[in-house]
Amino acid sequence: MAELCVNIDHVATVRQARRTWEPDPAWAAVEAQLGGAAGITFHLREDRRHMQDDDLGRLKDVVTVRLNMEMAATEEMVEIAVGLQPQMAMLVPEGRQEITTEGGLDVIARQAELKPLLARLGDAGIPVSAFIDACPAQIQAAAECGFGVCELHTGPYAEAFHEHARNIGHPLVSAELEKIRDCTRTVLDLGMSCNAGHGLNYANVTAIASIPGLSELHIGHSIVSRSIFVGIREATRDMLRCMATPPSS
Numbered sequence: 001m002a003e004l005c006v007n008i009d010h011v012a013t014v015r016q017a018r019r020t021w022e023p024d025p026a027w028a029a030v031e032a033q034l035g036g037a038a039g040i041t042f043h044l045r046e047d048r049r050h051m052q053d054d055d056l057g058r059l060k061d062v063v064t065v066r067l068n069m070e071m072a073a074t075e076e077m078v079e080i081a082v083g084l085q086p087q088m089a090m091l092v093p094e095g096r097q098e099i100t101t102e103g104g105l106d107v108i109a110r111q112a113e114l115k116p117l118l119a120r121l122g123d124a125g126i127p128v129s130a131f132i133d134a135c136p137a138q139i140q141a142a143a144e145c146g147f148g149v150c151e152l153h154t155g156p157y158a159e160a161f162h163e164h165a166r167n168i169g170h171p172l173v174s175a176e177l178e179k180i181r182d183c184t185r186t187v188l189d190l191g192m193s194c195n196a197g198h199g200l201n202y203a204n205v206t207a208i209a210s211i212p213g214l215s216e217l218h219i220g221h222s223i224v225s226r227s228i229f230v231g232i233r234e235a236t237r238d239m240l241r242c243m244a245t246p247p248s249s
């Protein structure tokens, strides 16, 4: 089964609403670990809308599982990653006006710009993941560019699932699921590891978690949302239980 990496950005979103010191995303990371997370993911955005630079050292101190840094493909972020030494750098597109990451990285269009950044991260011994749409041409470009990992964007699947009354059998939902399944195989055939994430929640995760070959699911919003009621540790455990449920039950 794929492992769970919990994205703790939205704990910092709540803190930044008051620009205070609580709730602390590093504390959330510890609670997610105690709930069984195999990794902690954070996104240091260029506009610093949630995670702040001084969160990074505290996270590094307390995270004993894998620490993944999601980031824009910029020189500034690469330098921060090289200094921090996370277990993985996850390159994503960033738009100022977006509420969350909207689409996958256009690796085809940005190959020339991405290659030196990948080389710098590679020299520092940091594996790099490309967050991409479930599109074979983008996967091919990611392999050519030198990425070792692809994270497939599950947002379109998640939207279809909820638009069609959570009916996994609906043709538009199963079409999105099949795209993720097929693209997982393509990623693995090209010698990369395959992760998935975005928009996954307690209702829609089971079908994705059962796809053979996926290494990690990166999930944030739904876990942090549930944690308001039950705490991060229990919300993480609940997600792991959903991931382990066979899709037919």
Ligand code: PXP
Pocket (backbone or CB within 6 Å): 007, 009, 043, 070, 090, 092, 100, 101, 131, 151, 196, 197, 198, 199, 200, 218, 219, 220, 221, 222
């Ligand atoms: N993967 C990537 C690349 C993301 O940008 C995000 C959102 O920060 C996630 C996974 C997690 O998405 P969600 O918060 O919808 O679970």
